[in-house]
Amino acid sequence: MKTRVHVSPQVIASVESLAPEPRRKLTRAIKALAGDRGDVKPLEGKLEGYSRLRVSGHRVIFREVFGSGARHMDCVFAEKRSIIYDLFVQLTAEELGQ
Numbered sequence: 405m406k407t408r409v410h411v412s413p414q415v416i417a418s419v420e421s422l423a424p425e426p427r428r429k430l431t432r433a434i435k436a437l438a439g440d441r442g443d444v445k446p447l448e449g450k451l452e453g454y455s456r457l458r459v460s461g462h463r464v465i466f467r468e469v470f471g472s473g474a475r476h477m478d479c480v481f482a483e484k485r486s487i488i489y490d491l492f493v494q495l496t497a498e499e500l501g502q
Contacts, residue, residue, distance in 0.1 A: 407438040407475045415464060418482040426460065430482070433459040437466070437477045450493050454480075463488045 411434060419430045434457070436442050443458040447465070457464040457479075465481040465488065481492050 406473075407440075407477060409434060409438050409477045409479065411479045412481070415479045415482040422462075426462065430459050430462060430464070433457055434464060434479055437479075447489075450496075451489065456488075458485075461485050465492055 415434075419427055419434075422430065433442050437444075437457065444455050445458070446452075447454045447456055451465070454465050454467050457466060461484055462482065463485050464479050466477050466479040469476045469478055481488065481495070483491060
């Protein structure tokens with residue numbers, strides 16, 4: 405089954421705002437998701453259904469979706485480890501009107 409990686413505008417902006425070396429590391433790690441490579445861990449609690457990709461001090465939150473004969477990795481949010489989880493929970497709660 406073919407795997408496609410989709411990257412949200414927020415992830416692109418976050419990666420592009422970094423210095424060259426962290427930018428390269430994150431870009432390579434995101435592309436490697438298609439080959440099931442990387443430090444990936446499923447999230448729990450309020451973020452159940454999402455997984456995280458760890459790259460040094462940064463994290464990318466993504467969701468694995470199956471459909472149309474392909475597997476899609478939808479990278480939805482990227483930020484520094486120290487703030488990503490609280491910020492993402494807050495943003496998803498606002499989207500759901502909670």
